[in-house]
Amino acid sequence: DDARLADADEAGVGFKHDINEKLSFGIILDQPYDTDITYNGSPATTLLGGTMAQASSYGLTALARYKFNDRISVYGGPRVVKADGQVTLSGLAFAAAGLNGYNVRLASDSGLGFVVGAAYEIPEIAFRTALTYHSPIDLSFSTFETFPGAPGALATGKTPAEVPQSVSLDFQTGIAENTLLMGRIR
Secondary structure, X not given: OOEEEOOOOOXXXXXXXXXXXXXXXXXXXXXXXXXXXXXXXXXXXXXXXXXXXXXXXXXXXXXXXXXXXXXXXXXXXXXXXXXXXXXXXXXXXXXXXXXXXXXXXXXXEEEEEEEEEEEEEEHHHOEEEEEEEEOOEEEEEEEEEEOOOOOOOEEEEEEXXXXXXXXXXXXXXXXXXXXXXXXXXX
């Protein structure tokens, strides 16, 4: 079976405003997790034809930053994540179990967490490294399942999930005039 994995649409936008020399705030809107996988082919003739998984999430983070001096700063604030998804099992691999055509949809839910971090900078060479912790966020999705041969979707309760905690290490440095080298490990 051929699988199609859609490009992760990791998009983000941010706004930062300096209140004074030491204090600033920012707002970030991003997509922390995203997937879109579909197996091509006919469910009647291929193992996984029509099987798919889709999940999307959106995060909104409000940060405050305090600069101790021109090189060291700390930041933190609340983070809200909204997510949803669905999975369809399809193809000969699921036929024997009677699950060819099963679908589960996880309705949108939101949860609250936080972000904290610290940064070290050398402004003269555009060097900056930052270590950021994102807390886990608990979600509870209203769940709707469709079973093969059943007349429609059934509300089957709640499905708990967790947006996992993560630690990011961001790095940038100037390597030539008007040129930056940047990297991130998450």
